[in-house]
Amino acid sequence: MRLIAGCQITYEVNAPTPLIFMLRPRSGLGQWVMREEYIIEPSAQVIEYTDSYGNLCQRMVAPPGSFQVQTTAEVDTADKIDTQPGAPYVLVQDLPESTLQFLLPSRYCQADCLGDLANEIAGNAAPGYDQVEAIRSWIQQNIEYRYGTSDASTSAVDTAEQKVGVCRDFTHLGIALSRSLNIPARMVVGYLYELDPMDLHAWFEAFVGGRWYTFDATQKEPRGNRIAIAYGRDAADVALVTQFGAVQLKNMKVWVDKANT
Structure with missing residues (x-):
């Protein structure tokens, strides 16, 4: 099934604050990213890098005031996850x-x-x-x-x-x-x-x-019908937003809808 998924995150920022977002899915087993949109208001310079787990990370500095990031991705997903009862333990x-x-x-x-x-x-x-x-x-x-x-x-x-x-x-x-x-x-x-x-x-x-x-x-x-964004050892590795200063989360909205085909 093709899905359109995304999130909108709005902050109130007191002073210029470094942020790292982890919001972009990658194509891989069970998912193919067909198109994406990444909107930042007000505009900020973004530097993207790949972390040690293969996750796409977006690094930026949020200016004072209201700051919003919205991402949307259309992804072709597997309707069922693979299962394999009896798959052996690997030494x-x-x-x-x-x-x-x-x-x-x-x-x-x-x-x-x-x-x-x-x-x-x-x-x-x-x-x-x-x-x-x-x-x-x-x-x-x-x-x-x-x-x-x-x-x-x-x-x-x-x-x-x-x-x-x-x-x-x-x-x-x-x-x-x-x-x-x-x-x-x-x-x-x-x-x-x-x-x-x-x-x-x-x-x-x-x-x-x-x-x-x-x-x-x-x-x-x-x-099935999952879209993986990030992988890690535990929640410390897969925070979708990491902030390095005082910012206040004002609103967060998440949606996953079936794409019109």
Whole structure:
């Protein structure tokens, strides 16, 4: 399905403030970016670079006053995500070097603290895809999705203990539990068609059977029509906006619509 997705972010800026946005999707597996629009009001000089995870980042200085960034992308997306029950576990010594960083504990994903829980959840599953699916299913069934129950400091350990959170928290827990079984896992943020309520979304990918597969613990069944924007170890790597000064968020709007074809 071809989707038109975008977001509009409005700030009130007190003084010239450096900002880094991460709002441009890249073409890749399951998505083809057909066209884009990036509007900045008032105009600011933009320098784009690619970070260590392959994400497109836009660097600029926001002038004082009202400052707005709006991005829109038309993307041809896969209607279904790839699934592969039984895809085998890849021995650590056989993993591609690019995946090794996604085995390690990170700021919000303390894999070294959750080994017992991971084995309790997935110990009887076949090593690899089936273990990650057992983790995803357990989170979906045992963690309550509720707004306002977590904040920017909430970690996977917190979510495991409190058993409540939002998509970011579900994702961190899935990543940490997968890594504790020596399965590389990474965070993805982007858009999901017909997400209710509409917002930017987070899910995770795990490397099994020689490739990355998508897992979303907030959904009962696998759902396609996703647009990935950014990848990283956890939320610290995939912030869609990073500010280096005092700016006030005034409004944020997100939309994902089916394109007219």
